[in-house]
Every structure is written in structure tokens, then in C-alpha cells.
Amino acid sequence: MKKVLAWLVMMVLVLNVFVGCSQGEKKEGNEKETAKQTEEPSGGKTAKDITIGYSFQGLSDEYIVFLKEAVDAKAKELGVNILIADGQMSAEKQISQVENFIAQKVDAIVLNPISMDGCAPAVAAASEAGIPIITLISIVSNQDLATSYVGSNSIESGEIEMQLAADGLGGKGNIVVMFGQMGHDAQIGRYEGLNNVLKNYPDIKIVAEQTGNWSREEGMTIMENWLSSGKEIDAVVAQNDAMALGALMAIEAKGLLGEIQVYGIDAIPEALNALEEDKMNGTVFQDAKGQGAKSVEVALSVAMGETVDKNVYIPYLPVLKKDVPNYK
Template identity: 40%
Template sequence: MKTPIRFTALALSLMLGSGVACAADLKVGVSMSAFDDTFLTYLREDMDKQAKSYPKGDGVQLQFEDARADVVKQLSQVENFISQKVDAIIVNPVDTASTKNIINAASKAGIPLVFVNRRPDQKDLPKGVVAVTSDDLEAGRMQMQYIAEKMGGKGKIVILLGDLANNATTNRTKGVKEILAKYPDIKIEQEQTGTWLRDRGMTLVNDWLTQGREFNAVLANNDEMAIGASMALKSAGTKPGSVLIAGVDGTPDGLNAITRGDMAASAFQDAKGQAVGSVEAARKMAKNEPVEQNVIIPYQLITPDNVKDFK
């Protein structure tokens, strides 16, 4: 009887050891503003890869939730994470002006909070709250400077705005207009929101063309709307390259559009950099290790000359 007992004890020991290892993995709740957003899909995938890159027993288990562009739903998800007693929370905010309740809830519970991709509007974040983002002002400046030079400093542009609830839209557009201030002969013909969507970008540009509006360039707050603009111009029979189109993100579809000549430029937003930065920040904060409170992942200009470097 002794031998079976010894093997049973050994098996139990291994099981308990395995359980301890699994329990050591940090549990992090992640609320994304929308799963169907193209760039955020890449961001989510890179976050998952980063979480799985850590050694077993010293890693991170991510629980993703889709807020579906609903502020109330996102707050509810954060409250659920808190009730589950997760070790940290990562939020890609639906509305950057409506993050106060999320911050208050996490802070009251003493759970580390990381905002990724979109920074809350408030200037100073409290202790225990970190933002991992990119400078959207720089993205707007970058794309507009390149297009302004290609236009020879004169002409008309239209601007496709992202979701008006996000400061990414505000800041990218502000960056565009900062550069325009140096080029008084470049005028804004139209400026409307396409809510980050390809089909909305296509519809808006198609409407402007139908109205007989003339413009030399399209400045889009993201690649999806830029691609939509390109599709509308193609459908209208516009000569390829006669209207310059610039986006933001440097998504695979955006890179292909630049390679084909459908887009003139994009500002590369590093999804992997933001993903690694946010997951690592959550991990360190959960382990009471020091972190930088505002992590900025730089943009890079993509043009036909260097597009191959981003593929």
C-alpha cells in the first residue's frame, strides 16, 4: 500500500505546484473602446502577444472586454474587474473626456490603472494611473507638413475627422492646422467627421465630389478614412495621384495603399510599442515596481520612399 500512497502524494504535490505557478500569473482586465476598430484590433493582438511572452508563473493573464463605444458599458466593465479583484486594469477609453469615474473607481479600490492609445483629457493623472500613448499633435503636423510641401504651399484641402469624443481627433486636427498656419495659401474646403470608418470616409468624399467641390488633398485622422477617400476618388474617375491623401496609423492596409500610390503618406502609430508599454506598465504596477507615468511612443512618417521599411 505504501507505493500507491507515495505516487498519489507526488501527483498531488505536482498539482499543487502547478496551481501555485498559475496563481502567480497576474490577472489584468482590459476594456477596449471597440473591437471592430482596425487599429485597435492590431493593438489588442499585440497586447495578447506581450502577455504570453512572460515566463509561466510570472506572467500576465489578460481578460479583454468590448465596450462597443459605450461610456456606460465601459465603466461597468471596469467595476466588474474591480469586483473580480484583478491585479491591474488597462483601458482604451471610449470618451477621453469621460474617464473621471473610471479613475475614481480604480483609485478607490487601490487597483493600478493604465490608459492605452488614448490619454484622458485631464492634465495631471493621480498616483497609480499611467498613460501609454503617442503624441497625436505630432501625427497631424507630420502628415500636413509632407502634404503642404507636395502641394507647393497652395491649394485646397479637406479634413476627415475621427470620433469627436476622442482627443486623438482634436489633437491630430490641431496639428494639421498648426502647420497650415505657415501656409496661408492652403485653404480648408471642408471638414467633417467620418468617425474613423472607411465607409464614412468614402461617403463624405463622394458627397463632396457630387457637390462639385474641388480640393487638392485629403487629410484624414486615420488610414481607414483615407482609404475610403481613395475609393471615392477612384469611383469618380479622378486621375490617380492628382489628389494627395494622407492618413494616420500605418496599418497594413494603409501601407499597401501607399505602395499602390492610392495614398501619399501616413503617420505610423506603433501598435506594438503601445501594447508592450501598457502591459509592461500594468505588470510593474501590480508588482509595486516603479513606472513612468506618461509614456510616449513616437510617430514616424511613412512615404513611398520608406514604406518598405514598415512592412
Template identity: 40%
Template sequence: MKKTNVILALIVAVFMVLAGCSTQSKLESGSKTAEPAKDGTASNKITIGLSVSTLNNPFFVTLKDGADKAAKEAGASLIVVDSQNDTAKQISGIEDLIQKKVNLILINPTDSDAIVTAVKSANAAGIPVITVDRAANGGDVVTHIASDNVKGGKMAGDFILKTLGGKGNIVELQGIAGTSAARDRGKGFHDAVDGKDGVKVVASQPADFDRAKGLSVMENILQGNKDIQAVFAHNDEMALGALQAIQAAGKNIVVVGFDATDDAVKAVNDGKMAATVAQKPAAIGDTAVKTALKVLKGEKVEKFIPVDLELVTKK
């Protein structure tokens, strides 16, 4: 009887040791799947949130596509939230991403000031934040990935001055007030044209990066000022809206946009728009995801990562 008890005790002990090893192996395996792989890719457990200001703008659709492609190539998951240019909706969407415990959040702010509360919420949850195309004016942001919008605005202004021969009245259509893109593009443009003899900015009004608003605002400006030689719009959607108003009024006005969307590039090549400053939204999205994976691996990144610009004129 004693011999039988000893044998049973040994069998139970061996079973417990094997079960413990199996459990430990599962725990170790589970912990590793949440980390990016050493080759720079990520496992399926890596989830990145992308809060976009609006997907009703071709530029941001292309940016999202670039991010999505990079995430798929890396084996990561990307959750995209469309804020529809609504700050309250964006903040709510980011709170949802926080609740889903994503590993990192990419934010393209609708408003650089208003988004600060959402950035701080992610900070409090221990989730790293990267801003994309537009910056946040507060909170802890690991890095900002965007074109050099000041440089782009100056490129547009310099081109207009050269095209007009240094003389003429110019209209500026501004983007959404409070966004870094509108502020920086406006700064670069004014750096180029302000103080130049023979040049005057006769109107500078917001049209919120929207084509329909670009049309209506330009219609109103044309009614009040018949002597206009050029228009600089902070994005192509407003430029295309302004172009509609100009064509309807039978005017011949130089129009320069920003973003190089497909519609704008076509308008340039057709001789309807004079130029557009080409951002590379797909490259911005791609860079954002690749930088996110570096951050999640614990690598250091620069506080600002610029993406190249170029001026697109008729071929």
C-alpha cells in the same frame, strides 16, 4: 495511567505545532503568488484588464495582440473587453473588470470625457489605471502610453504642404469627437497648415475613425466642392474610405492617413494613398503591459510614455 496521559498530550502538542507550521507555510506561499517576480515577470495570479474602444479596427487588434504577447511572456493573465465604440458598454465592461478584482486596468477610451467616471470607479476600488493611445480627461491615471499625436498630425500637415507646393485646398476628416487622438492629431495638422498663404482647409468634418463613414462623408464633401487637392484623415480607416469616394468620382487627390495599418501601407505602396503616419500599435500594447507590471511592483514610471512615429511613403 498518568504516564500514558502525558505521552498522549505530547503527541497532540507535536501535531498541533506541525499543523500550524504547515498552515503558515501555505499562507506565506499564497501571498507571494499575487506579487510580480523579482526578475520583472509576473506569476499566474497577476491579472490585467484591457478595455479596448473597438476590435473592429485593425489598429486596436494589433495593439491588443501586442499586449497579449507581452502578458503571456511575463506569465500574466490578460482579460480583453471590446467596447465596440460604445461608451456605455465600455463603462459597464470596466465595472465587470473591477468586480473580477483585476490587479490593474489598461483603458483605451471611446471618449476621453465620458470615461472619467469609470476611471474614478477603479480608483475607488484601489485598482491602478493606465490609459492607452487615448487619454482620460480626469480621474487618477498612473501613466498614459501613446504616440505623440500632435507631432504626428504636424508630420502629415507638413508632408501635404510639401507635396502641394504650398498651395491648395485641403479636407480634414476628424476622428471621434471627445477623443484625445482626434483632438491632438487635429491640433498638429492645423499647427502645420493654418495661416499659410495659398492653403485653405475647405472642409473639416467628423467620420468617427470609421471607413464606411469616411466614404460617405467624403462623397458629400466632393458633391459640394469640386476643387480639392488633398485629404488628411485622422486615421487610415477614414482615409481608405475617402479614397474609395475619390476613385469613384474619378479624382486625383493626395490622401494622407494615420496609423500605418496593413491596408493603408499597401495603398501607399500601390500609389493610391500618398502617405500614412506610422504608429506602432503592437509596441504600444507591449509597452502598456510591461509598464503595468512595473507599477504592480511599486516602481515609479513617467506620467507620459511616448512611442515613436514615422511617416510612411511609397518605397
């Protein structure tokens, strides 16, 4: 009887050891699974599983090329897949491109719209399809349907540029204004900013204004026409550097370098060179690298199911000759 009892006690001890080991393994397994769930996003997706469609307003524009390069670099760094489409300065093309992205079932779309009203249907289509869409550096008229906006405040850039011009002119003189593509968010906002500043300078007059469609060639042609008309012009206020550089070419050709001040926006390399050489008088830094990189980060976050800010602003900064080393 004693032998039987001893055997039973031994069996109970052995069973306890096995049960304890089993529970320990189960607990360890649960902890590993919890850690794995914490590291992986909802649905188990990682950056390499995400595809983002980009529709740029037009890769013929120098600044948009810098923007795309920043997007490419950040996407490579994060390991996310991107599809690039060139809108060729056409709202209709951009709508079609967004529709293609929807058909391809991308995880997120980034739209750099050429027109506030013209590109609104693209945002509506993405919203209806349930695909997050982020607008980049310019907005659309139905911006409330977009998931987020990444870029800068266009009004701010117009105010900074006009203040540079007002200071350069000593508060008086005649200016000509070159617009970007009409209906573009930046064209509208920058003109509003310019007029906000002009209210404080009654002795500065706009003697001519015309759209140059963000183009250097058109900027040069418009300036040639204005100079030929005999208008008295003290400064050119162009809504981007490309048009400003075009105007500068016409001014140089007429032998008027130094007599007419030239201001732009974007701080592209050629504009910075022109500032150093005392050919241009001022520009406004728009952070293409920061805007492009942040758009990838925001789109990736949204695709992972994370909440993002409705507006992600990257500030503009004034650039004079003394500031050029900070931006080259």
C-alpha cells in the same frame, strides 16, 4: 583525574563542532532566503499570479485589433493573465467594463478610452478602489488620477501628417479634413497638430471638415458627398488610415485617382499597399506593437508594486512610398 580532564576536553571540542555546523547551516539558510526574497516581488507574487483587465475602445477598428494582438503576444510571453473587453465605441460600455474589473479585483486595469470626458468616471472609479489604471494611446480629462499613460503624442501625429500634405501640395491648395470620433483624445490632438502646421501655410485652405468616426465606410460616404458638391479639393487629410482608404474608394469610383492626394495615420498594411501603388500619398506610422507590448509591461510592473513613469511615449514617424519597405 587525568582521564576525567581528558574526557571533558574532548566533550568541549565535540560541542564546538556541532555549534559551528549549526551556525553555518543557519547562515546558509538566511542567504538562501535573502536570495529568494530578491528574486520574488513584494508579497511573493510572480507574473502568473497577476491579472490585468483591458478595455479597448472598439475592436471593430483595424488599428485597435493590431493593438490587441500585440497585447496578447506580450502577455503570453510574460505569462501574465489578461481579461479582454470590447468597448464597442461606447464610453458607457467602457465604464461598465472597468467597474466589472474592479469587482473582480484585478491587479491592474488598462483603459483605451473612446472619449476624454466620457471615460473619465472609469478612471475615477479605479482610483477610488485603489486599483492602478493605465490609459492606452489616448487620455482622459482626469488623467492625473491615472497611474500612467502609454502611447504617443496625438498632436505630433497631426503635425507630421499635415507637414506631409503641405509638402505634397507645394504649400498651396484646398484640403478636406476627416475627424475621428468627436471628443476622442486623438481627434482633438491631431486637429491641433494640423492647425499648428497650417499657420505656416496661408495658401492652404480647409474647404470642408466632418467626422467619419474612424470608419472606412463613413469616410467613403463623406468623400462621395464632398465630390458631388462640386468642391475643388486637392487633398484629403484623414485622422486615420481607415477613413483615408474610404475616401480613396470614393475618389477611384469617380475616376479622380491621382488628381486628389490622400493622407492618413497609422500605417496599416492596406495603407502601405496603397502607398506602394501610388494611390495614397502619405501616412504616419503609429507603433501598435510597441504600444501594446509596453502597456502590458507597465501594468505588470505596477501590479508588482514597482514605480513607473507617468507618461511612456512611443514616437510617430512619417511614411512616404520610399519608406514602405521599412514598415511592411
